[in-house]
Amino acid sequence: MSSSDRKKNMSSLQESQNHATHNKPAASPQVEKEILRALQDLAYGSVEIVVHDGRVVQIERKEKVRFN
Secondary structure (H helix, E strand, C coil): CCHHHHHHHHHHHHHHHHCCCCCCCCCCHHHHHHHHHHHCCCCCEEEEEEEECCEEEEEEEEECCCCC
Protein backbone atom coordinates (compact mmCIF):
# COMPACT_ATOMS: atom_id res chain seq x y z
CA MET A 1 0.00 0.00 0.00
CA SER A 2 1.44 3.31 -1.02
CA SER A 3 1.88 6.30 1.25
CA SER A 4 -0.86 8.21 -0.59
CA ASP A 5 -3.26 5.26 -0.18
CA ARG A 6 -2.57 5.19 3.56
CA LYS A 7 -3.24 8.94 3.78
CA LYS A 8 -6.55 8.47 1.90
CA ASN A 9 -7.53 5.65 4.26
CA MET A 10 -6.72 7.81 7.29
CA SER A 11 -8.75 10.70 5.83
CA SER A 12 -11.69 8.36 5.36
CA LEU A 13 -11.30 7.15 8.94
CA GLN A 14 -11.30 10.71 10.27
CA GLU A 15 -14.30 11.69 8.10
CA SER A 16 -16.32 8.73 9.34
CA GLN A 17 -15.50 9.68 12.93
CA ASN A 18 -16.64 13.25 12.27
CA HIS A 19 -19.96 12.02 10.84
CA ALA A 20 -20.75 9.82 13.84
CA THR A 21 -23.91 10.72 15.73
CA HIS A 22 -22.18 10.68 19.11
CA ASN A 23 -19.65 13.18 20.40
CA LYS A 24 -16.90 10.73 21.28
CA PRO A 25 -13.33 11.98 20.88
CA ALA A 26 -11.46 11.01 17.71
CA ALA A 27 -8.98 8.15 17.82
CA SER A 28 -5.72 9.10 19.47
CA PRO A 29 -2.64 9.66 17.31
CA GLN A 30 -1.21 6.42 18.72
CA VAL A 31 -4.29 4.45 17.59
CA GLU A 32 -4.16 6.07 14.14
CA LYS A 33 -0.45 5.18 13.87
CA GLU A 34 -1.13 1.55 14.83
CA ILE A 35 -3.96 1.25 12.27
CA LEU A 36 -1.68 2.55 9.53
CA ARG A 37 1.09 0.21 10.66
CA ALA A 38 -1.30 -2.74 10.50
CA LEU A 39 -2.22 -1.77 6.91
CA GLN A 40 1.36 -1.23 5.80
CA ASP A 41 2.59 -3.77 3.25
CA LEU A 42 -0.58 -5.88 3.61
CA ALA A 43 -1.16 -7.43 0.18
CA TYR A 44 -3.84 -9.97 1.18
CA GLY A 45 -5.65 -10.14 4.48
CA SER A 46 -7.66 -7.99 6.83
CA VAL A 47 -7.35 -5.53 9.67
CA GLU A 48 -9.99 -5.77 12.39
CA ILE A 49 -10.54 -2.84 14.74
CA VAL A 50 -12.39 -3.69 17.94
CA VAL A 51 -14.30 -0.85 19.59
CA HIS A 52 -15.85 -0.88 23.08
CA ASP A 53 -17.93 2.06 24.21
CA GLY A 54 -16.64 4.24 21.38
CA ARG A 55 -12.95 3.49 22.08
CA VAL A 56 -10.58 1.40 20.02
CA VAL A 57 -9.41 -1.36 22.34
CA GLN A 58 -7.78 -3.79 19.91
CA ILE A 59 -6.33 -3.91 16.41
CA GLU A 60 -5.91 -7.32 14.82
CA ARG A 61 -4.05 -7.99 11.56
CA LYS A 62 -4.60 -11.21 9.62
CA GLU A 63 -2.24 -11.71 6.69
CA LYS A 64 -2.69 -14.23 3.92
CA VAL A 65 0.30 -15.59 2.04
CA ARG A 66 -0.67 -16.75 -1.45
CA PHE A 67 1.33 -18.91 -3.83
CA ASN A 68 0.78 -19.40 -7.57
